[in-house]
Amino acid sequence: MSSRPNALIWLLASLVLLGLDQWSKVWAIHALQSVGSVAVIPGWLNWTLAYNPGAAFSFLDNGQSWPRWLFVILAIGISGFLIRWLWRTPRRDWRTALPLAMIIGGALGNAIDRLHGSVVVDFIHVHYHQWNYPIFNVADCGITVGAVLLLLFGLRSRPGT
Template sequence: MTENLSKSILKVRTGLTWLWLSLAILIIDQITKYMTIQMLDLYQSYEVLSFFNFTYARNYGAAFSFLGNAGGWQKYLFTGIAFIVSAYLIYSMKKNKASDRWMNCAYALVLSGAIGNALDRVIFGYVVDFLDFDLGFYRWPTFNVADIAIFIGASMIIIDSIFWADKREKAKENNK
């Protein structure tokens, strides 16, 4: 009986098995932010390449410092949004099969980024940013590993919705 139960549990694996990716990216994000705080003073910059620097910056807002000067209430708004989005992503991963690699990977990346930046807001009151690109004609806003994870994961979700969502829905209908 125990053997049959074990086999049935293994067959019903969900997308939650992809939480390892969220954890790995979250650890990388937090370690790089910790190293930034320890090694650089605020706004201090270390040139890596002529167009790329490690620069310690604080973001009190959201993407591109949106609402960064709003007086402090935005910290709670963005933290709340991050936890709601995280709960939805975990729910979505639970509903997905583990074999749906593309979407589970996308959800795991967005989840790790949302949690990484929310942790910063809860601990520090701001998000630690340190990746700084200056192309001479354009300086990109400073960002971090969590932001990269969110960007890649969200891009994967958009690509899926454009190219594969209809095919997946039709396949589900045909299997009914």
């Protein structure tokens, strides 16, 4: 076992993202339940309440309960793998730690939704004219931005680290 500090402290960033995600979903349910959708930037961005029983873009939304448990198990398993990765990562390596923490927070945020209500609460709706991007949430942002940063930082050469 190494005596150097590991990056587990970055799990605090996961907790912050998880807290923002859960708070924003509670806000969305209360603020949008009766109105459905509110224009934030007309023609571009709406807050639109949606419930997603499937995965990304409602993948595997087949009305059965097994996808719910599959996604919860995947989120917990992947988060466990990423936490182990953080444990093996030096604390100063923020280019690895931050993206991992974002993915963990996002994965657990959506898993909590599935455990609590069997669906994920989505509310961020980006659109332009007839084009609509699938509605998403703060947890999805954490997963996506974390994965992109992990790829970008991983592709960059880091001499001396």
